[in-house]
Amino acid sequence: MHEWALAESVLTAAVETAEKEKLKKITEIKISIGELQQIEQDLFEFALNEIIKQQDKMLKNVKIIIETEESVLKCKNCGHTWKFKDMQKKLKENEAEAIHFIPEVAFVHTRCPRCNSPDFEITIGRGVSITSIKGEK
Numbered sequence: 640m641h642e643w644a645l646a647e648s649v650l651t652a653a654v655e656t657a658e659k660e661k662l663k664k665i666t667e668i669k670i671s672i673g674e675l676q677q678i679e680q681d682l683f684e685f686a687l688n689e690i691i692k693q694q695d696k697m698l699k700n701v702k703i704i705i706e707t708e709e710s711v712l713k714c715k716n717c718g719h720t721w722k723f724k725d726m727q728k729k730l731k732e733n734e735a736e737a738i739h740f741i742p743e744v745a746f747v748h749t750r751c752p753r754c755n756s757p758d759f760e761i762t763i764g765r766g767v768s769i770t771s772i773k774g775e776k
Protein backbone atom coordinates (compact mmCIF):
# COMPACT_ATOMS: atom_id res chain seq x y z
CA MET A 640 0.00 0.00 0.00
CA HIS A 641 2.91 2.39 -0.38
CA GLU A 642 1.06 4.03 -3.29
CA TRP A 643 -1.02 5.90 -0.70
CA ALA A 644 2.01 7.11 1.22
CA LEU A 645 3.63 8.09 -2.04
CA ALA A 646 0.55 9.99 -3.26
CA GLU A 647 0.33 11.79 0.05
CA SER A 648 3.97 12.85 0.04
CA VAL A 649 3.79 14.02 -3.59
CA LEU A 650 0.75 16.18 -2.85
CA THR A 651 2.23 17.51 0.38
CA ALA A 652 5.39 18.49 -1.48
CA ALA A 653 3.32 20.14 -4.22
CA VAL A 654 1.30 22.16 -1.70
CA GLU A 655 4.43 23.22 0.17
CA THR A 656 6.04 24.37 -3.06
CA ALA A 657 2.89 26.26 -4.06
CA GLU A 658 2.77 27.99 -0.68
CA LYS A 659 6.39 29.05 -1.06
CA GLU A 660 5.56 30.45 -4.49
CA LYS A 661 2.53 32.19 -2.97
CA LEU A 662 0.09 30.39 -5.22
CA LYS A 663 -3.58 30.42 -4.22
CA LYS A 664 -4.40 27.38 -6.25
CA ILE A 665 -2.57 24.56 -7.99
CA THR A 666 -3.97 23.88 -11.45
CA GLU A 667 -1.60 21.21 -12.69
CA ILE A 668 0.94 18.81 -11.24
CA LYS A 669 3.22 16.82 -13.49
CA ILE A 670 4.64 13.70 -11.91
CA SER A 671 7.35 11.50 -13.32
CA ILE A 672 7.49 7.84 -12.38
CA GLY A 673 10.56 5.78 -13.11
CA GLU A 674 10.01 2.78 -15.32
CA LEU A 675 11.47 0.54 -12.65
CA GLN A 676 9.66 2.10 -9.73
CA GLN A 677 7.60 -0.60 -8.13
CA ILE A 678 4.21 1.04 -7.96
CA GLU A 679 0.77 0.29 -9.28
CA GLN A 680 -0.01 3.32 -11.39
CA ASP A 681 -3.79 2.78 -11.22
CA LEU A 682 -3.72 2.59 -7.46
CA PHE A 683 -1.40 5.58 -7.29
CA GLU A 684 -3.79 7.68 -9.40
CA PHE A 685 -6.75 6.50 -7.34
CA ALA A 686 -4.94 7.48 -4.13
CA LEU A 687 -4.09 10.90 -5.57
CA ASN A 688 -7.72 11.54 -6.51
CA GLU A 689 -9.02 10.40 -3.13
CA ILE A 690 -6.60 12.64 -1.25
CA ILE A 691 -7.37 15.57 -3.55
CA LYS A 692 -11.09 15.16 -2.78
CA GLN A 693 -10.38 15.65 0.91
CA GLN A 694 -8.23 18.70 0.31
CA ASP A 695 -9.21 22.32 0.48
CA LYS A 696 -9.20 24.90 -2.31
CA MET A 697 -5.53 24.60 -3.05
CA LEU A 698 -5.93 21.31 -4.91
CA LYS A 699 -9.49 21.63 -6.11
CA ASN A 700 -9.81 20.73 -9.81
CA VAL A 701 -6.09 20.13 -10.09
CA LYS A 702 -5.01 18.28 -13.20
CA ILE A 703 -2.57 15.43 -12.59
CA ILE A 704 -0.29 14.37 -15.41
CA ILE A 705 1.76 11.23 -14.90
CA GLU A 706 4.70 10.49 -17.11
CA THR A 707 6.89 7.42 -17.23
CA GLU A 708 10.59 7.99 -17.17
CA GLU A 709 12.73 5.58 -19.18
CA SER A 710 15.30 3.70 -17.20
CA VAL A 711 18.94 4.04 -18.06
CA LEU A 712 21.62 1.63 -16.96
CA LYS A 713 25.28 2.40 -16.66
CA CYS A 714 28.20 -0.01 -16.71
CA LYS A 715 30.52 0.53 -13.75
CA ASN A 716 33.38 -1.03 -15.63
CA CYS A 717 33.48 0.85 -18.96
CA GLY A 718 30.94 3.64 -18.41
CA HIS A 719 28.69 2.58 -21.28
CA THR A 720 25.02 3.51 -20.83
CA TRP A 721 22.01 1.81 -22.33
CA LYS A 722 18.26 1.85 -21.98
CA PHE A 723 16.30 -0.67 -20.03
CA LYS A 724 13.90 -0.85 -22.99
CA ASP A 725 16.61 -2.01 -25.40
CA MET A 726 17.71 -4.60 -22.93
CA GLN A 727 14.16 -5.75 -22.38
CA LYS A 728 13.81 -6.75 -26.03
CA LYS A 729 16.59 -9.28 -25.61
CA LEU A 730 15.14 -10.84 -22.49
CA LYS A 731 12.70 -13.66 -22.37
CA GLU A 732 9.25 -12.41 -21.53
CA ASN A 733 9.11 -13.89 -18.03
CA GLU A 734 12.46 -12.34 -17.17
CA ALA A 735 11.36 -8.89 -18.30
CA GLU A 736 8.26 -9.27 -16.18
CA ALA A 737 10.30 -10.23 -13.13
CA ILE A 738 12.52 -7.17 -13.56
CA HIS A 739 9.51 -4.91 -13.43
CA PHE A 740 8.60 -6.26 -10.03
CA ILE A 741 12.08 -6.70 -8.67
CA PRO A 742 14.59 -4.47 -10.48
CA GLU A 743 17.42 -6.28 -8.72
CA VAL A 744 16.65 -9.26 -10.96
CA ALA A 745 18.20 -7.21 -13.76
CA PHE A 746 21.55 -7.69 -12.12
CA VAL A 747 21.28 -11.44 -12.47
CA HIS A 748 20.24 -11.55 -16.10
CA THR A 749 22.15 -8.70 -17.64
CA ARG A 750 25.61 -7.82 -18.75
CA CYS A 751 27.00 -4.68 -20.30
CA PRO A 752 26.41 -4.87 -24.07
CA ARG A 753 29.86 -3.38 -24.70
CA CYS A 754 32.29 -5.07 -22.32
CA ASN A 755 30.14 -7.89 -20.97
CA SER A 756 30.67 -6.86 -17.35
CA PRO A 757 27.86 -7.80 -14.95
CA ASP A 758 28.66 -4.75 -12.82
CA PHE A 759 26.26 -1.93 -13.62
CA GLU A 760 23.86 0.44 -11.93
CA ILE A 761 20.46 1.94 -12.66
CA THR A 762 21.05 5.68 -13.01
CA ILE A 763 17.66 6.99 -14.11
CA GLY A 764 14.16 5.70 -13.76
CA ARG A 765 13.91 4.48 -10.20
CA GLY A 766 12.18 7.33 -8.49
CA VAL A 767 9.03 9.36 -8.32
CA SER A 768 9.36 13.10 -8.71
CA ILE A 769 7.37 16.22 -9.40
CA THR A 770 8.42 17.58 -12.78
CA SER A 771 6.37 20.76 -12.68
CA ILE A 772 3.63 22.60 -10.86
CA LYS A 773 1.32 25.16 -12.41
CA GLY A 774 -0.90 27.42 -10.42
CA GLU A 775 -2.70 30.71 -9.96
CA LYS A 776 -1.56 33.57 -7.74
Ligand SMILES: [Zn+2]
Nearest residue numbers: 714717751754
Ligand atom coordinates in the same frame (compact mmCIF):
# COMPACT_ATOMS: atom_id res chain seq x y z
ZN1 LIG B 1 30.79 -2.11 -19.85
